Amino acid sequence: MTGFFGSRWIETPSHATEVAGGLPNGFRAAGVACGLKPSGALDLGLLACSAQATSAARFTRSGTQAAPVLLCRERVQLDAIRAVVVNSGNANAATGRRGFEDAAKMQGSAALASGVGNEAAVAVASTGVIGVPLDMSSVTTGIVRACHELRPDGDADFADAIRTTDAYAKRVCLDVQLSGGSVRLTAQAKGAGMISPGFATLLCFVQTDAALSAETCDLLLGVTVKRSFERISVDGQLSTSDTVILQCSGESGIEVAPQTDDELRFGEALDAVLRQLALSIARDGEGARRIGRVVVRGGDDRAVDAVARAVADSPLVKTALYGGDPNWGRIAQAVGMALPGTAPLPFDIAIEGVQVCSRGAVVPHDAAALSAAVARDEVEYEIGLPGEGAETERFFSDLGHEYVTINSEYTT
Amino acid sequence: MTGFFGSRWIETPSHATEVAGGLPNGFRAAGVACGLKPSGALDLGLLACSAQATSAARFTRSGTQAAPVLLCRERVQLDAIRAVVVNSGNANAATGRRGFEDAAKMQGSAALASGVGNEAAVAVASTGVIGVPLDMSSVTTGIVRACHELRPDGDADFADAIRTTDAYAKRVCLDVQLSGGSVRLTAQAKGAGMISPGFATLLCFVQTDAALSAETCDLLLGVTVKRSFERISVDGQLSTSDTVILQCSGESGIEVAPQTDDELRFGEALDAVLRQLALSIARDGEGARRIGRVVVRGGDDRAVDAVARAVADSPLVKTALYGGDPNWGRIAQAVGMALPGTAPLPFDIAIEGVQVCSRGAVVPHDAAALSAAVARDEVEYEIGLPGEGAETERFFSDLGHEYVTINSEYTT
Numbered sequence: 001m002t003g004f005f006g007s008r009w010i011e012t013p014s015h016a017t018e019v020a021g022g023l024p025n026g027f028r029a030a031g032v033a034c035g036l037k038p039s040g041a042l043d044l045g046l047l048a049c050s051a052q053a054t055s056a057a058r059f060t061r062s063g064t065q066a067a068p069v070l071l072c073r074e075r076v077q078l079d080a081i082r083a084v085v086v087n088s089g090n091a092n093a094a095t096g097r098r099g100f101e102d103a104a105k106m107q108g109s110a111a112l113a114s115g116v117g118n119e120a121a122v123a124v125a126s127t128g129v130i131g132v133p134l135d136m137s138s139v140t141t142g143i144v145r146a147c148h149e150l151r152p153d154g155d156a157d158f159a160d161a162i163r164t165t166d167a168y169a170k171r172v173c174l175d176v177q178l179s180g181g182s183v184r185l186t187a188q189a190k191g192a193g194m195i196s197p198g199f200a201t202l203l204c205f206v207q208t209d210a211a212l213s214a215e216t217c218d219l220l221l222g223v224t225v226k227r228s229f230e231r232i233s234v235d236g237q238l239s240t241s242d243t244v245i246l247q248c249s250g251e252s253g254i255e256v257a258p259q260t261d262d263e264l265r266f267g268e269a270l271d272a273v274l275r276q277l278a279l280s281i282a283r284d285g286e287g288a289r290r291i292g293r294v295v296v297r298g299g300d301d302r303a304v305d306a307v308a309r310a311v312a313d314s315p316l317v318k319t320a321l322y323g324g325d326p327n328w329g330r331i332a333q334a335v336g337m338a339l340p341g342t343a344p345l346p347f348d349i350a351i352e353g354v355q356v357c358s359r360g361a362v363v364p365h366d367a368a369a370l371s372a373a374v375a376r377d378e379v380e381y382e383i384g385l386p387g388e389g390a391e392t393e394r395f396f397s398d399l400g401h402e403y404v405t406i407n408s409e410y411t412t
Numbered sequence: 413m414t415g416f417f418g419s420r421w422i423e424t425p426s427h428a429t430e431v432a433g434g435l436p437n438g439f440r441a442a443g444v445a446c447g448l449k450p451s452g453a454l455d456l457g458l459l460a461c462s463a464q465a466t467s468a469a470r471f472t473r474s475g476t477q478a479a480p481v482l483l484c485r486e487r488v489q490l491d492a493i494r495a496v497v498v499n500s501g502n503a504n505a506a507t508g509r510r511g512f513e514d515a516a517k518m519q520g521s522a523a524l525a526s527g528v529g530n531e532a533a534v535a536v537a538s539t540g541v542i543g544v545p546l547d548m549s550s551v552t553t554g555i556v557r558a559c560h561e562l563r564p565d566g567d568a569d570f571a572d573a574i575r576t577t578d579a580y581a582k583r584v585c586l587d588v589q590l591s592g593g594s595v596r597l598t599a600q601a602k603g604a605g606m607i608s609p610g611f612a613t614l615l616c617f618v619q620t621d622a623a624l625s626a627e628t629c630d631l632l633l634g635v636t637v638k639r640s641f642e643r644i645s646v647d648g649q650l651s652t653s654d655t656v657i658l659q660c661s662g663e664s665g666i667e668v669a670p671q672t673d674d675e676l677r678f679g680e681a682l683d684a685v686l687r688q689l690a691l692s693i694a695r696d697g698e699g700a701r702r703i704g705r706v707v708v709r710g711g712d713d714r715a716v717d718a719v720a721r722a723v724a725d726s727p728l729v730k731t732a733l734y735g736g737d738p739n740w741g742r743i744a745q746a747v748g749m750a751l752p753g754t755a756p757l758p759f760d761i762a763i764e765g766v767q768v769c770s771r772g773a774v775v776p777h778d779a780a781a782l783s784a785a786v787a788r789d790e791v792e793y794e795i796g797l798p799g800e801g802a803e804t805e806r807f808f809s810d811l812g813h814e815y816v817t818i819n820s821e822y823t824t
Contacts, residue, residue: 064748064772065755094744096773130741131774238749315727315811316819323820329542332506336476337650343477360476361508362543399727401816407728408735408812 004172007378009293009395010276015177016185016269022153022173024184024209026051026249029154031161034142036089036128036135044142045161047205048083048114048150051249054211055081056218057123058225060242066093068124069241071103075120079214081247082121084205085110085146086162087139088190093130093240102134109140113147125203125243127164127190159188162203165406166190170280176210176269178262180254183210185266187273191281202229204244204277210266211250216258220267221246228274232282233312233396246270279395288397292321293380299387303339307383308394310338318399324375326367328356331381339385348384352376416584419790421705421807422688427589428597428681434565434585436596436621438463438661441566443573446554448501448540448547456554457573459617460495460526460562463661466623467493468630469535470637472654479504479511480536481653483519487532491626493659494533496617497522497558498574499551500602505542505652514546521552525559537615537655539576539602571600574615577818578602582692588622588681590674592666595622597678599685603693614641616656616689622678623662628670632679633658640686644694645724645808658682691807700809704733705792711799715751719795720806722750730811736787738779740768743793751797760796764788 005012023029026049031042057078059069072078085106092099103124111119126134149157159171171188191202212220225244256266283291294311296304311317316330331349339345349357352373356365373379417424435441438461443454469490471481484490497518504511515536523531538546561569571583583600596619603614624632637656668678695703706723708716723729728742743761751757761769764785768777785791 060748061752062745062748063751063754063757064744064759070756091741094741094769094772094774096771099773130744131769133774238745238752240745240748315815319816319819322816325820329503329506332476332542333474333650333652336472336474336652339475340473340650342475344482345475347476357506357543359508360506361511362506362545399816400820401813403727404731404734404811404813404816407731408737 005272005276007276007279009378010272010279012272013265013268015265016174016272019173019175021156023155023186024207024249024251026209026251027207028150028152029158030146030149030151031154031157032142032146032149034145035138036087042157042161043087043089044139044146045086045158046083046110046114046143046146046150047158047207048116049247049249051251053080053082053247053249054214054217055079055245055247056214056221057081058221058244060239062238062240064094064240066091066126066241067095067099067103068092068126069243070100071107072123072243075104075107076123077120079218080121081123081245083110083114083116084123084125084245085143086125086203088162088164089128090126090132090134091128091130091241092126092134095131095133098133102136105136106139106143109143113144114150123245125241127162127203127241130240155186155188162188162190164190167284170277172273172276174269174273176266178210178254178256178265181252183208183252183254183266185269185273187277189277189281191284202239202242202281204229204274206246206270206273207249209249209252211253211255212248213258216256216263217246217248220270224267224271224274227271228278231394232278233309233394282395282397289400290321290398291378292317292396292398293378293393294383294396295380295391295393296383296385297391298385299389300385301390303385304390304392306338307335307385308392310334311381311383312394312396315399318396321379322398322400326351326370326374331383332357335383346386350382352380417684417688419688419691421790422684422691424684425677425680427677428586428684431585431587433568435567435598436619436661436663438621438663439619440562440564441570442558442561442563443566443569444554444558444561446557447550448499454569454573455499455501456551456558457498457570458495458522458526458555458558458562459570459619460528461659461661463663465492465494465659465661466626466629467491467657467659468626468633469493470633470656472651474650474652476506476652478538478653479507479515480538481655482512483515484535484655487516487519488535489532491630492533493535493657495522495526495528496535496537496657497555498537498615500574500576501540502538502544502546503540503542503653504538504546507543507545510545514548517548518551518555521555525556526562535657537653539574539615539653542652567598567600574600574602576602579696582689584685584688586681586685588678590622590666590668590677593664595620595664595666595678597681597685599689601689601693603696614651614654614693616641616686618658618682618685619661621661621664623665623667624660625670628668628675629658629660632682636679636683636686639683640690643806644690645721645806694807694809701812702733702810703790704729704808704810705790705805706795706808707792707803707805708795708797709803710797711801712797713802715797716802716804718750719747719797720804722746723793723795724806724808727811730808733791734810734812738763738782738786743795744769747795758798762794764792
C-alpha cells in the first residue's frame with residue numbers, strides 16, 4: 001500500500017482501513033479502449049450494481065452544461081442510479097441536439113447491454129474535447145465490450161478509463177467499521193484542473209455496500225461535496241461536465257440509519273475520501289509543484305468564503321506558491337479585492353504559523369524561517385477577518401510554467 | 413511621432429491631434445530619483461497646477477486600500493486637487509498607522525515645497541512593494557528636489573518616475589479643437605498588470621487647460637473610467653492602490669460647458685486617451701504577446717457584464733490567446749461559469765468574425781482561417797446571449813511564460 005491519505009490536512013478516521021482493491025458487494029466495473037483517444041488508451045468505463053441501489057448525485061452549475069449532464073438532470077432517477085457509463089476523450093459539450101441524442105443513446109445502450117434495463121437508472125458522463133460530435137459507433141461497440149468485461153475488481157480499469165490529462169489515477173478502497181460490522185467504500189475520480197484539451201472536468205464515482213436510504217445518501221453526499229470538491233481551485237474555472245455520484249448497493253446488509261453513530265462514522269469516512277480525492281486533483285493540477293491551503297476565520301460566512309475563493313483563485317498567489325515566494329502582499333491584495341468597500345479592514349495573515357500581518361499592518365517576523373516554510377510541498381495560509389464564528393478553507397494548486405505549456409501549446 | 417493610438421479598437425477623434433509634448437498651460441511636473449528604487453531610476457514624481465484647478469478622482473474599491481488612497485479619500489478635497497505627489501518602489505500598503513502618517517507627511521511636504529500651501533489640495537499616490545515602511549527621509553528630500561525641478565515639459569520625467577515594472581512609458585499629449593479654440597489634454601499612466609514586486613498598480617494622471625466645472629470634470633472622468641480602466645483585465649486582480657485623477661487648470665480660457673457640443677468633443681478625446689492607455693496597460697501586462705477583446709451582446713446588462721469578465725479573467729482563455737490557439741471551447745466554458753443555473757443556454761461565439769458556435773452548438777467553420785486569425789496581435793471574440801439591448805466589452809492580455817517567470821521568481 002502506498003497510502004491514499006497523504007496530507008496533514010486530511011484527518012483519516014481510525015475506523016477506516018485502506019485495502020488493496022475490489023468493489024463493494026453488488027458492484028462490478030470495467031474499462032475498455034473504444035478508440036476515442038488517439039493513443040489507444042482506455043476511454044470507456046462502465047460501472048453496474050446488481051441490486052436495487054440508492055444513490056445521490058451532484059452536477060456542475062454551469063450555464064453551458066454538457067449533454068450528459070443535461071441528460072442526467074432530465075432523464076435519470078438520481079436517487080436510484082444503478083449503472084454509470086463514462087467516456088473520456090470527448091466531452092460531448094457544445095454539441096447541441098445531436099449531443100443530447102448521443103448521450104441518450106449511450107444511456108440506452110448501457111441499460112440494454114448491462115441488463116439494468118431501466119434507462120432512467122443509468123447515468124452518463126463524458127470528458128475530453130468539446131464542440132466535437134461523439135463517434136457513436138465506437139462508443140456503442142465499447143459499451144457492449146465493457147458489459148462483457150464487468151467484474152468485481154474492475155475499479156482500477158474503470159478509473160483508468162475516465163482519465164484525461166491526469167498524471168496519475170485517483171481511486172481508493174476502504175473498509176469502514178460500523179456497529180454492525182464492516183462495509184466497503186470505494187471511489188474513483190478524475191481531474192487535473194481545467195487543463196486538458198478544451199478543458200478538463202471533475203468526475204467522481206463512489207460506491208458502497210452499506211444500506212443507506214436515498215435521503216441519507218443525498219444528505220451525506222451534499223455535505224461532503226461542499227467540504228471537498230467545492231473547496232478546491234486549480235484555476236478557478238467551473239467545468240461544463242463536473243459530476244459526482246454516490247451509489248449504495250446495501251449488499252453488506254449493514255444499515256446506516258439517519259442520526260446514528262454509524263451515520264457519523266460512515267460520513268467521516270466519506271468525507272475523508274472526498275477531501276483526499278479533491279486534494280489529489282488540486283495537486284495533479286498542471287503538474288503543480290506545491291499545494292496551498294487557505295483557512296479564513298471571521299464573523300461573516302459570506303466574507304470568509306469570498307476571501308478564501310479570492311486567495312485560492314489568485315494567479316498572483318499561485319505564482320508565488322510556485323516560486324516558493326513568501327509574498328504575503330499578494331494575500332493582502334486578494335483579501336481587499338474580495339471585500340470591496342471595507343477599507344481600512346483590520347485583517348491578520350499568518351503563513352505556516354508565522355504571523356506577518358496584524359490588523360492590516362506588517363509585523364516583524366522571521367523572514368528566513370518563512371522562506372524555508374513556503375518551499376515545502378504544502379503551504380498553509382491563515383487569514384483572520386473581524387468577528388468570530390465563521391470559518392472556511394480552500395485547497396489550491398500553484399501556477400507554473402507547466403500550466404502555461406499544457407494550456408498554450410495544445411491546439412484543438 | 414510614433415503614434416499613441418495604435419489599436420483598431422480605439423476610435424481616435426478627428427478633432428484631436430497628437431503633439432510632441434508639454435503640459436497644458438498652468439501645469440508643471442518633475443521626476444527625480446530619491447533612492448527608493450535600488451536601481452537608482454526615477455522614483456518620485458510631482459505635478460503641480462499654478463491656478464485654482466478643478467478636479468475629479470477615482471480610487472480602487474479594495475478593502476485593503478493603501479495608505480495614500482485612504483489619505484486621499486479622507487483628507488483631500490477631491491474636486492480641487494492642485495498638486496499630486498507620487499512615489500514608485502514602495503506602495504505604502506499594509507503599513508498601518510505609520511503608513512497613514514507617512515502619506516500625510518508626503519502631502520504636507522509637497523504642499524509646503526510646491527507653494528500650493530493648502531494640504532487638502534495635494535493628492536498622494538504610491539506604488540511598489542507592500543508591507544514595507546517608507547524611507548521618509550529619502551522621500552522628503554526627493555519632494556524638495558522635485559519642487560525645484562518643476563517645469564512645463566516635465567511630463568516625461570513624471571511619467572518615468574511613476575513606473576514600476578512597465579516595459580514602456582505610457583503618456584500622451586493632445587491638442588483638442590473646441591468651438592472656442594484649442595485646448596491641451598495630457599496624461600501619464602503606469603501599470604502592467606498586477607505583476608510587479610508585491611503587485612502592480614494602475615495610476616493615471618490627466619491634465620487639461622480647458623475650464624471645466626468640478627461637476628463636469630467628475631462626470632466625464634466617471635464615464636470614461638468605466639469605459640477604459642474598468643474594462644481591462646491582466647489577471648483579474650484588484651490593486652490596493654489604483655488611482656485616477658483629472659485636473660483642469662482652466663488656463664486656456666476655453667470653457668467646456670455642460671451639455672454642449674464642446675463637452676461631447678472633449679469627452680470623446682478623454683475617452684480615446686483613457687481607452688488607449690488602458691489598452692497599453694493590458695498589452696504591457698507580463699510582456700504579453702497578444703491582446704484580446706471580448707464583446708458580449710444580449711438582453712441583460714448583468715449577464716453581459718458577468719460573461720465579459722469571466723472570459724477576460726479566464727486563465728484558460730488567456731493561455732489559448734498566448735498560444736495562438738483557436739480553442740473556443742474555453743470561451744463556452746467561461747460563459748457557462750459566468751451564468752450558473754441557465755443551462756441549456758443558447759449562446760453564440762464568433763472569433764475574428766468566424767462563427768464557431770450557434771445557439772450552444774458547434775457550427776462548421778474554416779479552421780485554417782480561424783487559426784491564422786488568432787495568431788495575429790489582436791484577437792476579437794464576440795459572444796451572443798439571448799435578448800437584445802445590452803452590450804459590453806473587455807480588453808485582456810494573454811497568460812504566458814513571462815507572467816509566470818516574473819511572478820514566481822521575484823522574491824520579496
